Amino acid sequence: MEADHRCLLNERNQITDCDLSEQIKAVTKESHVQAENTKVMLAFQRGQLTLQQYKLLLCSLYKIYEALEEELDKNSSHDGVAPIYFPQELARLESIKKDLEHFYGANWKEQLTVPAATLRYAQRLREIGRKHPEYLVAHAYTRYLGDLSGGQVLGRIAQKSLGLKNGEGLSFFSFPAVSSPNLFKQLYRSRMNSITLTELQREGVLQEAVRAFNFNIQVFEELQNLLSTSEETELRQRHKTHSPKMSDAG
Numbered sequence: 001m002e003a004d005h006r007c008l009l010n011e012r013n014q015i016t017d018c019d020l021s022e023q024i025k026a027v028t029k030e031s032h033v034q035a036e037n038t039k040v041m042l043a044f045q046r047g048q049l050t051l052q053q054y055k056l057l058l059c060s061l062y063k064i065y066e067a068l069e070e071e072l073d074k075n076s077s078h079d080g081v082a083p084i085y086f087p088q089e090l091a092r093l094e095s096i097k098k099d100l101e102h103f104y105g106a107n108w109k110e111q112l113t114v115p116a117a118t119l120r121y122a123q124r125l126r127e128i129g130r131k132h133p134e135y136l137v138a139h140a141y142t143r144y145l146g147d148l149s150g151g152q153v154l155g156r157i158a159q160k161s162l163g164l165k166n167g168e169g170l171s172f173f174s175f176p177a178v179s180s181p182n183l184f185k186q187l188y189r190s191r192m193n194s195i196t197l198t199e200l201q202r203e204g205v206l207q208e209a210v211r212a213f214n215f216n217i218q219v220f221e222e223l224q225n226l227l228s229t230s231e232e233t234e235l236r237q238r239h240k241t242h243s244p245k246m247s248d249a250g
């Protein structure tokens with residue numbers, strides 16, 4: 001991708017905007033299309049998501065938000081984090097726990113199943129929390145602004161296609177402390193733009209945002225592989241139990 005990482009150009013090729021929020025949107029545009037077009041996200045949008053897919057997705061989201069929110073909490077007074085630190089409005093971990101408890105019961109934690117990509121994503125979050133807290137904004141942006149954008153539509157689709165009642169199992173999508181997602185996104189972008197970064201740090205944040213999207217894409221792809229394998233195993237087992245054994249023949 002040869003996107004201009006510095007600024008956006010208008011139709012007369014003049015630089016019009018150098019805000020971090022605009023840059024980050026521009027450099028991740030292609031990755032967003034890629035993320036939307038993963039099998040899991042396509043199934044989601046078409047209302048074809050299965051309960052098994054949704055439950056597995058929640059397991060991964062748990063590990064991702066656990067790492068993200070722990071690192072944001074630890075670094076909440078860092079100059080690159082403080083302006084975009086909104087635990088009251090955005091924190092997802094408790095909502096995901098509630099959803100997991102709904103689907104898996106009290107011992108949900110022992111039943112968590114995540115692909116390797118999820119662990120790599122969480123590991124990266126912890127690493128940048130330690131070494132580059134100023135990159136956390138890239139990850140917080142990718143997840144939270146996504147949840148407040150397409151995520152809101154996906155929540156409504158999930159409710160219908162999975163037949164979930166009274167918001168049960170859907171807490172992840174609900175932001176009770178955000179009355180207008182659009183206004184909140186505006187505030188969030190202006191806070192992102194208030195962060196002071198050197199050119200090098202800014203470049204690092206932009207690269208990290210592309211990485212954040214790639215981590216998400218890898219998680220979706222590996223989730224799908226997990227499902228395909230378990231579906232295949234199930235089919236094989238079903239086939240075994242239903243087809244006559246060689247010794248039964250003749």
Ligand code: HEM
Nearest residue numbers: 025035036041042044045141142143145146149150151216
């Ligand atoms: C924004 C849809 C998946 C991250 C948006 C917007 C829509 C959307 C309609 C608003 C665009 C705008 O305001 O200009 C979808 C759909 C998805 C999906 C239908 C999948 C079915 C994802 C995923 C991620 C993501 C998987 C990242 C993990 C974002 C972010 C924004 C966004 C960060 C904010 C962009 C900005 O305003 O800077 N999405 N999205 N989306 N989405 Fe997604």
